[in-house]
Amino acid sequence: xxxxxxxxxxxxxxxxxxACAGCGMALIYRIALKAxxxxxxxxxxxxCLTVLHGMQGFCxxxxxxxxxxxxTTGAAASGILASxxxxxxxxxxxxxxxxxxxxTTDIGIQALSGAAERGTNFxxxxxxxxxxxxxxxxxSGSTPLGVKTTTTPEGKYGxxxxxxxxxxxxxxxxxxxxxxxxxxxxxxxxxxxxxxxxPKYFHILSPCPPGWGYEPKDTILIGRLAVQTGFWILYEVExxxxxxxxxxxxxxxxxxxxxxxxxxxxxxxxxxxxQQEIQVYKTYINEMWIDIERRIKSQEI
Amino acid sequence: xTVTEDNKMDxxxxxxxxxxxxxxxxxxxxxxxxxxxxxPITPQSPVVEKIAEFIADGKLNARFVKVESxxxxxxxxxxxxxxxxxxxxxxxAHGLELMYEMLPWASGNRLPIIINLAxxxxxxxxxxxxxxxxxxxxxxxxxxxxxxxxxxxIYDNNIQAFKIAEDPRVYLPVINAYDGYILSHTLMPVxxxxxxxxxxxxPPITHHINLSDISQIKxxxxxTTPHIVIREEGTAPGYxxxxxxxxxxxxxxxxxxxxxxxxxxxxxxxxxxNGIYKAVETDDTDTIIFAMGSVASQSRIALxxxxxxxxxxxxxxxxxxxxxxxxELREFFKTKKNIIVFDRxxxxxxxxxxxxxxxxxxxxxxxxxxxxxxxxxxGGRDVKTEHIITGVRRALNxxxxxxxxxxxxxxxxxxxxxxxxDESTYFxxx
Numbered sequence: 001x002x003x004x005x006x007x008x009x010x011x012x013x014x015x016x017x018x019a020c021a022g023c024g025m026a027l028i029y030r031i032a033l034k035a036x037x038x039x040x041x042x043x044x045x046x047x048c049l050t051v052l053h054g055m056q057g058f059c060x061x062x063x064x065x066x067x068x069x070x071x072t073t074g075a076a077a078s079g080i081l082a083s084x085x086x087x088x089x090x091x092x093x094x095x096x097x098x099x100x101x102x103x104t105t106d107i108g109i110q111a112l113s114g115a116a117e118r119g120t121n122f123x124x125x126x127x128x129x130x131x132x133x134x135x136x137x138x139x140s141g142s143t144p145l146g147v148k149t150t151t152t153p154e155g156k157y158g159x160x161x162x163x164x165x166x167x168x169x170x171x172x173x174x175x176x177x178x179x180x181x182x183x184x185x186x187x188x189x190x191x192x193x194x195x196x197x198x199p200k201y202f203h204i205l206s207p208c209p210p211g212w213g214y215e216p217k218d219t220i221l222i223g224r225l226a227v228q229t230g231f232w233i234l235y236e237v238e239x240x241x242x243x244x245x246x247x248x249x250x251x252x253x254x255x256x257x258x259x260x261x262x263x264x265x266x267x268x269x270x271x272x273x274x275q276q277e278i279q280v281y282k283t284y285i286n287e288m289w290i291d292i293e294r295r296i297k298s299q300e301i
Numbered sequence: 302x303t304v305t306e307d308n309k310m311d312x313x314x315x316x317x318x319x320x321x322x323x324x325x326x327x328x329x330x331x332x333x334x335x336x337x338x339x340x341p342i343t344p345q346s347p348v349v350e351k352i353a354e355f356i357a358d359g360k361l362n363a364r365f366v367k368v369e370s371x372x373x374x375x376x377x378x379x380x381x382x383x384x385x386x387x388x389x390x391x392x393x394a395h396g397l398e399l400m401y402e403m404l405p406w407a408s409g410n411r412l413p414i415i416i417n418l419a420x421x422x423x424x425x426x427x428x429x430x431x432x433x434x435x436x437x438x439x440x441x442x443x444x445x446x447x448x449x450x451x452x453x454x455i456y457d458n459n460i461q462a463f464k465i466a467e468d469p470r471v472y473l474p475v476i477n478a479y480d481g482y483i484l485s486h487t488l489m490p491v492x493x494x495x496x497x498x499x500x501x502x503x504p505p506i507t508h509h510i511n512l513s514d515i516s517q518i519k520x521x522x523x524x525t526t527p528h529i530v531i532r533e534e535g536t537a538p539g540y541x542x543x544x545x546x547x548x549x550x551x552x553x554x555x556x557x558x559x560x561x562x563x564x565x566x567x568x569x570x571x572x573x574x575n576g577i578y579k580a581v582e583t584d585d586t587d588t589i590i591f592a593m594g595s596v597a598s599q600s601r602i603a604l605x606x607x608x609x610x611x612x613x614x615x616x617x618x619x620x621x622x623x624x625x626x627x628x629e630l631r632e633f634f635k636t637k638k639n640i641i642v643f644d645r646x647x648x649x650x651x652x653x654x655x656x657x658x659x660x661x662x663x664x665x666x667x668x669x670x671x672x673x674x675x676x677x678x679x680g681g682r683d684v685k686t687e688h689i690i691t692g693v694r695r696a697l698n699x700x701x702x703x704x705x706x707x708x709x710x711x712x713x714x715x716x717x718x719x720x721x722x723d724e725s726t727y728f729x730x731x
Contacts, residue, residue: 041512043380050524057530057537059520064512066383067522069402072376075368079338079380080512082364086335086386087513111376114369 001246002184002191008034012062019052022216024206024223025127026052027180029098032125032202033063035190040094041084043068043076045108047100048134049127071107073099074115077122094194095122101142102132105161116170116199123193123200126163129208137211145284146277147269155272159284164203168237172199176236179205181223182247185234189245196238205232213268222266230257230285233292242295252293260285319491321484324452325391325417325477326351327491328459330361331499335386335506338366338377340396343429344481345419348391371396375403375414382412383521385511387463389414393481394421394435401439407474408443408547410522411509413466415459416444418478419485420594422680430681431481433594433646436622437654439476443547445554446623448593449479450579452489457571460494460503464561467506471554473547480595482681494569502568551624558621574618577626580633582608583615587638587670590693591659593619596643596677596684603689614693619655627662634659635666641696642674643689643712652676652709671700676711688712 012033019026025048033040042065044050050067053060068076077097084090099108104126112124131149132138139149139156142163146155167175174196178186186204193200207223209216226232227247234245244252251257260281264270319327325348329337339349355361366377374390382388392400397418407414420436422428436446445465449455455477462475479485510521530537538546555577562576573579579597582604583589590600597618607614617633634640644653651657656674663669673696678684692712699705 039515041384041515053520053523055530055537056523056525056539058523058532058534059518061520062518064515064517064519065521065523066380066512067520068376068380069406071372072403075338075373075376076380078366078368078373079336079377079382080384082336082338082366082377083381083384083386083388084513085364086381087384089513093513093515110369111373114373117369118367 002188004184007187010034012038014060014062017052017060018054019048020210020216022209022219023048023052024129024180024208024219025049027183027219028125028127028178028186028204028206031180031183031186032096032098032190033061035187036094036096036123036194038063039092040096041066041080042096042098043073043080045073045099045103046070046134047103048129049098049100051134070103072111073097073103073108074111074113074120074124077124078115078118078120081120081122090121097122097124099124099126100134101126101128101130102140105141105163113170116167116172116201120199121197123190123202125202125204127204127206129206129211130160131211133208133211145280146273148272149269155277164201164237167201170199171240172201173197173239174200174236176201177203177205177232177234179223179227179232179234181220181227182234185245185247189236211269213271214266218266222263225258225263225266227251228258229260229263230254230289231260231263233288235292241299242292244292244296252289254286254289315495316490316492318488319452320347320486320488321452321455321479322347322419322486323351324456324491325459326355327493328456329389330355331493331496332387332460332463332503333361334363334389336364336366336378336381336388337390338368338374338381339390339392340368340371340374342371342393342396344421344485345391345393345396345417347485348417348419371399372403375400375407378414379403379407379410379412382407382414382508383410383510383512385506385508385513387467387506389416391417391419393419394423397435397439398423404439404442404444409543411472411547411550412474413463413472413506414474415462415466416474416476417455417459418476419481420478421481428680429481431483431595431645432679432681433478433644434679436476436478437646437648440623440654443473443551444623445473445475445551445558445621447475447477447620448622449477449484450594450598450618452484452487452491453571454573455479455484456491456493457565457569457573460499461561461565464503465554465558468557468561469507469509471550471557472509473550473554478594483595498568502565555621555624555626555629573620575629577621577629578633579618579620581616581618582613583617586613586615587636588614588697589634589637589640590614590616590643590689591619591640591655592616592643593622593655594645596645599684599686600643600689602686603693606686606690607693625658625662630659630662631666634663634670635668637670639697639700640670640672641693642672643677643692644674645678645684647676647679647709652707657707671705673699673705674709676709677713682713685713
């Protein structure tokens with residue numbers, strides 16, 4: 001287990017990016033690049049990360065970035081890797097794709113599925129702020145039930161897609177979830193992924209002050225609550241074997257979990273939820289955990 | 302006589318009997334492409350099947366990314382090109398249309414990617430047969446666009462296309478088109494050049510982006526504002542300046558296209574007119590047919606018929622469609638009197654695209670030739686010599702009577718055979 005002193009001092013993102021104050025994604029990106037180092041090539045589709053990267057003529061990171069149209073992240077990463085293989089550099093350089101939840105669960109799912117199925121040796125990180133934040137908070141396939149967005153003023157119908165499970169179904173060597181509130185856990189996972197051959201998928205919850213409706217100072221707190229209430233489960237699936245990550249392991253016991261209301265009440269986007277919907281949430285969280293528990297038990301056999 | 306794979310021409314070792322698709326694949330092999338990415342579509346698929354076979358047999362050392370859509374195919378090509386490899390693909394019709402979003406991405410980034418396009422009509426209704434609608438529809442995205450007439454030209458032009466695309470004065474993507482089935486699936490003798498000679502002509506790519514050199518940190522295609530960005534580290538152009546440079550690169554590419562064509566002709570002994578268009582029997586006449594691809598090929602036969610009847614008609618077969626060679630065409634047509642244009646495409650709601658673009662190009666001439674356009678052969682309807690002859694006669698008759706119109710005339714329509722045809726119920730009943 002790394003401690004905070006083990007994190008490299010080197011920063012790969014220049015200060016003064018255009019990300020919003022308190023942006024969860026900016027933290028995730030910072031941690032990921034620290035773990036992967038500068039022998040990396042990054043591809044980014046249209047997303048908040050495009051905003052972070054700023055304007056023409058300059059690069060906001062100390063690592064080259066290839067911006068690509070919304071639907072193409074998985075394909076662009078495949079193209080970069082194919083060219084590195086062509087040039088005999090694929091063993092030296094890590095290919096990192098970094099996309100939002102809309103670019104991953106909706107418009108980019110086809111290209112990502114293709115890249116995963118082909119066994120592409122790359123890391124795909126989805127930072128999930130649970131809506132199209134860059135275009136003004138429209139609902140995505142990753143928006144949770146009941147959330148108010150600009151296209152769901154009545155609250156969103158249905159739960160978010162379980163994207164890590166979809167990627168698991170591609171039989172790839174590594175699938176994991178993460179959150180910037182537990183930076184060492186996230187750092188270690190990127191470090192580990194770097195040395196695994198094949199497609200690696202990260203699904204990282206990314207609290208978003210303007211989109212979720214909370215003060216920028218609360219990003220870390222809200223992320224912790226997501227984990228502590230059991231809404232966001234940190235785990236890894238390595239070659240099909242699921243393992244709870246340390247920050248989440250104690251919440252396998254339902255009595256340890258904080259009530260979901262504590263998470264929901266911190267954000268304006270949940271403000272109109274009914275008691276009935278909150279009850280649905282409780283069932284949903286419970287079922288996610290039962291599923292995890294069942295899997296862990298079956299692995300023991 | 303049926304020509305089969307076993308029935309290769311024995312005249313010279315290096316002449317093979319190839320389909321247009323396989324001619325393109327052989328050119329990719331000899332150009333030593335580094336990355337190919339493609340998705341199956343009729344009538345293109347044999348290009349990439351052959352490439353897969355070359356790679357499996359160790360005859361080509363390339364990465365073939367077998368993607369889940371054409372949109373991804375061109376996205377892979379763009380990223381691989383930006384990373385520094387020589388890159389190409391092939392597609393048709395709906396595949397090209399699905400790539401559409403990535404086409405201006407490639408040209409805007411000035412990525413020297415080659416697409417082989419086995420032309421095919423666009424649905425609906427479904428059709429797998431040729432016309433030039435797919436080729437025409439993408440004319441405004443900033444690619445260099447060629448149309449070939451023979452399988453040898455497909456091979457030759459692919460090798461030239463890489464050289465043109467990768468020229469530092471150009472850095473642009475190229476579409477190399479040929480008629481689906483008529484060329485894509487038809488066997489013709491094709492001379493393949495010696496690998497050493499191809500290598501001499503086409504050295505390895507030097508890429509202006511080359512992300513694989515990680516010592517150079519680059520942000521490719523961030524948000525580009527309408528303004529010039531000025532910072533301590535330097536200035537960066539606005540979107541407007543980027544697009545101006547794309548237009549300039551296209552305009553400047555005409556000279557490079559001619560230069561590469563002429564160099565190829567000297568080295569390999571084959572030329573295609575002036576590299577821009579092919580003029581056939583035009584010296585002794587002022588009446589010219591203007592067409593491209595399969596329509597130009599069919600027109601060559603019509604020329605012979607006309608000549609046998611004592612009527613001198615010439616042909617200009619357009620090879621370079623984008624950048625549009627308006628200066629070259631103005632120069633050629635300034636002494637001509639009558640032009641009959643045959644389009645295997647249509648700018649729906651207007652007229653054939655070759656027709657209206659030629660009219661626009663010749664507008665500035667002191668003595669403007671008469672021009673009349675016809676639509677032929679959409680969706681693979683046979684373009685027959687008699688259609689060309691009918692068109693020429695009708696046009697000359699119209700010119701004589703001073704009739705000029707943009708109203709489209711379709712040759713080879715067979716409405717009279719549709720005895721029970723009722724348009725109002727036809728579409729309802731599908």
